[in-house]
Amino acid sequence: MSDHAHPLDLNTDLVEALLVRFLRAEAGKFGFERVVLGLSGGIDSAVSAALAARAFGPANVLGVMMPYTTSSSASEADARTVAAALGIRLDKVEIGAMADGYLATTPDTDRLRRGNVMARCRMIVLYDRSVVERALVLGTSNKTELLLGYSTQFGDAACALNPLGDLYKHQVVQLARHLGLPRVVIDKPPTADLFEGQTDEGELGFSYAQADAILFALVDERRTLDEVVGLGHARPLVERIVARMAANQYKRQPPLVAKLGERTVTHDFRYLRDWGR
Template sequence: MEKHVNAIIDWLRQQLQKTGAKGFVVGVSGGIDSAVVANLIKQAAPENSLGVLLPIYTKPEHMTDGQKVIDQSGISSLTLDLTDTHELMYGYIRNQLEKKGDFKEDTDQIVGANLRARLRMSALYTVATNYGYLVVGTDNAAEWYTGYFTKYGDGGVDILPLVDFTKSEVYEMAKHLHVPETVINKAPSADLWENQTDENEMGTTYARIDAYLRGEDIPEKDKEIIERLHKRSAHKREGLPQFRRS
């Protein structure tokens, strides 16, 4: 794992040289992936790395874990509470849709959740532009394969240092980097709504997804879920469709 960590740190430094950017910014959620990334970018650019806490109706325990990551990694930090922004923006859009009679109640939760992710992305890019930094994504191999990220939300980033590592490998990396135990042991959650967890939303487990990616046998039900998620999310991983004149 030390070999992998050192390779990622070298790669991050190469991205700065390649792009001319001055440093890195990552959204710190209190989850394991962003905790690992915070540690990696701090080591890659000690004086030019920033972790941003972006609460939107966020539970106090998630904020506490996020602050633990900030303290443990030693990264500079900024807190931007976007709760009022989300409430104002989504409330306005919902109100206008309701006036037209077009508001779909059954999509309310996912629409509001996706807006949370996209507001966080917009905030990160605003901060990144101010500093001349790159926005660093936190998606691992399991999330990338299944499309478990919001298009132009947490998927709206400049670089992805963890995308070649399974979730189990990210856990190993977190232990190697001395990420706080409370962060390592908590159930993975994108913090999109009350009591939301990644695995409940996906309908399978990270362990099963990791096994599938390694070419191992898993229950047929889980295999069908993973392949369906992969197919349905293909548009998130591919370039934009472009019409070309013949």
């Protein structure tokens, strides 16, 4: 398929300009010129890092590798390749002792709980590093993940700025090519790398290509469920994706506040984060 044949293809020059503008403006308003992000060796964090390197200069971007004891060594090698290609600073913090310290106190954890603990350990590391670095934590969740809720609340989803949040996975891949990222991170199957052999698509039970097409039709084009089925997608899959979106809306929202007074935080105390900036 040629680059211009896909309906989700972007003008990558324009997207880069908009996202670089976004990063500089929103960090600058709060007096920040540096960012820190988790560098997993995957495509999303690589694209976030590349955009940050363009926005702030490579020396002002710190990528942190945070392997758990079971993390694949190939992921680390890929993260190193990305950091070297971009010229950003790189650090490594093993989260094994940190995560196991807690996990040892609760013997019967399943895979999901263990994955969430790891994701939240990484969040703690990044937010702590951000203080030392006087940097903002940069997010790496793309639109497909955000809509599907395929992330850990207060874990990998936690960040100050997220340049990828309005890009579907297909568009992240397209942007990765445009930004000249190493082929190895573009071509490998996406994985959260929380356990051996894990892939996103294996865990989700459908492909990113399917999810992107269905989500784009529903969310961006505002087609009805029946119309999306009419485009040729299997009804059970469309229904599953709609249910996932709704079930995970809580992850995309601040916590609910019980309303009592006239003006209540999150309800009708209506100010942007950029208030006064």
